[in-house]
Amino acid sequence: MKKFTTLIGVLLIGTLGIAQEKVWKVDPIHSRISFNVTHLLITEVTGQFKDYMVSIKSDKTDFSDAIINFEMSTKSVDTGNERRDKHLRSEDFFNVEKYPKIVFKGIRLKKVSDEKYKKAYKLTGYLTMNGITKEVTLDVKHAGTVKDMDGKTKAGFKVTGVIDRYDFGLKWNIATETDTWAVSKEVEIVCNLQLMLDDA
Numbered sequence: 001m002k003k004f005t006t007l008i009g010v011l012l013i014g015t016l017g018i019a020q021e022k023v024w025k026v027d028p029i030h031s032r033i034s035f036n037v038t039h040l041l042i043t044e045v046t047g048q049f050k051d052y053m054v055s056i057k058s059d060k061t062d063f064s065d066a067i068i069n070f071e072m073s074t075k076s077v078d079t080g081n082e083r084r085d086k087h088l089r090s091e092d093f094f095n096v097e098k099y100p101k102i103v104f105k106g107i108r109l110k111k112v113s114d115e116k117y118k119k120a121y122k123l124t125g126y127l128t129m130n131g132i133t134k135e136v137t138l139d140v141k142h143a144g145t146v147k148d149m150d151g152k153t154k155a156g157f158k159v160t161g162v163i164d165r166y167d168f169g170l171k172w173n174i175a176t177e178t179d180t181w182a183v184s185k186e187v188e189i190v191c192n193l194q195l196m197l198d199d200a
Helices: 002-019 082-089
Strands: 023-026 032-039 043-049 052-057 067-073 101-115 118-129 132-147 153-164 186-197
Touching: 052 186, 101 132
Parallel strands: none
Antiparallel strands: 023 052, 023 186, 032 043, 032 186, 052 067, 067 101, 101 118, 118 132, 132 153, 153 186
């Protein structure tokens, strides 16, 4: 009986812990998930995913215990050029009909700097794209947490990193007459996120 009571207590504590997790949602007006690639090794082309979901749960004010997950619709890729976007949606790149989502599941968030308004972390997680999953590590900067004009709690983050698209099977490229490539292998990820504490 004692063991059974102890088990019930553990389960209740666990349930309460989950219920007490603070949930943060993205303010889409002040957020953007984008990427940069180099074209012909001389200029950068910027794109973004317009349809995405970010799930963050954290009880601590410094977010050191945060559980972070991203999900992006490949069909929503937008570089400002319809012809290029159509190519990106094709089998040469994202193959949106077969792989409609890019998913990132965070597994570890390590604090590397604790300066006020400049908290920095290393975010490690599994990135799944084009049916391939790889572990990646991204840089995270937490600019601070404030109350907005409506009294809503907001937190600002910038997530950056570089991945090799070839690692995920996105290997389309064309060599030029001057021995350069049409598109770089390296893709720079830049996510500017403004989060709102979900009080619902």
